[in-house]
Amino acid sequence: MKTLENKVVFISGGADGIGRAVVERFLAEGACVTVLDLNQEKLEALQAQYPETVRTLCGDVTSYADNAQAVALTLDAFGRLDSFVGNAAVFDYFAPLSRLKPENLAESFDKLFHVNVLGYLNGVKASLEALKASQGNIILTVSNSGFYPGGGGVLYVTSKHAVVGLIKQLAYELAPEIRVNGVSPGATDTEMKSVEGVSSKAQPLNHIQGFHEKAADAVPLKRIAKASDHAALYVLLASNEQSPMTTGCVIHSDGGWVAR
Structure with a gap:
């Protein structure tokens, strides 16, 4: 029997990058998946590839209504919800506070935190009753920037x-019905985009000159991660059978930053 056979998962930011790798791994493990994302073209391709086991919604994670619609779509299509994976995020192109213009600071903060923090809260809130009913779980994507400075700018690292x-507060609040954990990827070869307005030079993360080499050299394992390198950890945390006593925990998948 596959690890997530007959399980149903809602993933935000699942059309590309780490989120897409998690979607594909969950499907391989027997789950049905709903994906909320802004990229209509990639959502359509995903739906076409997996017509029976995937549902998609083009929407904004900063909107509670869009998250609630995704949950309703999930319940209508599959009858239950066992896991919510919050993954959607934007970067800040390593912008330090000194480079953020005072007149743009509040707007940049709001844009980034609305996606990176409020987006997760919206997904959790919208999923809550369905997850209580299934005694399910929540998995949020963190980053090595959630523990160490220098992996982003002041806004991204703080978010x-x-x-x-x-994760810690929700694990405390939602126990014993719902487990809440996280996965903390390090530098990964994805096209993660920066929030608008923080830098005129902003570009997708893996387009930055020297990014791959510098990221690999910064960690003991001496390589940059592929998106799929992290996916098995989400499966582990989504399985109430394989991780029944794990809550309030973040698993690091960052090439050994903690050892460095």
Whole structure:
């Protein structure tokens, strides 16, 4: 029997990057999946590839209504919800506070935190009753920036530290019905985009000159991760049978930052 046979999962930010790798791994493990994302083209391709086991919704994680619609779509299509995976996030192109213009600071903060923190809260809130009914679980994508400085700029690093706090508080609040955990990827070869307005030079993460080499050299394992390198950890945390006593925990998948 596959690890997630007959399980149903709602994933935000699942059309590309780490989220897409998690979707594909969950499907391989027998789950049905609903994906909320803004990328209509990639959602359509995903739906076409997996017509029976995937449902998609083009929407914004910063909207509670869109998250609630995704949950309703999930329940209508599959009859239950066992896991919510919050994954959608935007970067800040390593912008330090000194480079953020005072007149843009509040707007940049709001844009990034609305996606990286409020987006997770919306997904959790919308999923709550269905997850209580299934005695399910929540998995949030953190980052090594949730524990160490320098992996992003002041806004991104602060937002990911907030996600760590969110995991701990939700694990406390939602026990014993719902387990809440996180996965903390390190530098990964994805096209993660930066929030608008923080830098005129902003570009997708893996387009930055020297990114792959510098990221690999910074960790003991000496390589940059593929998106799929992290996916098995989400499966582990989504399985109430394989991790029944794990809550309030973040699993690091970052090439050994903690050892360094």
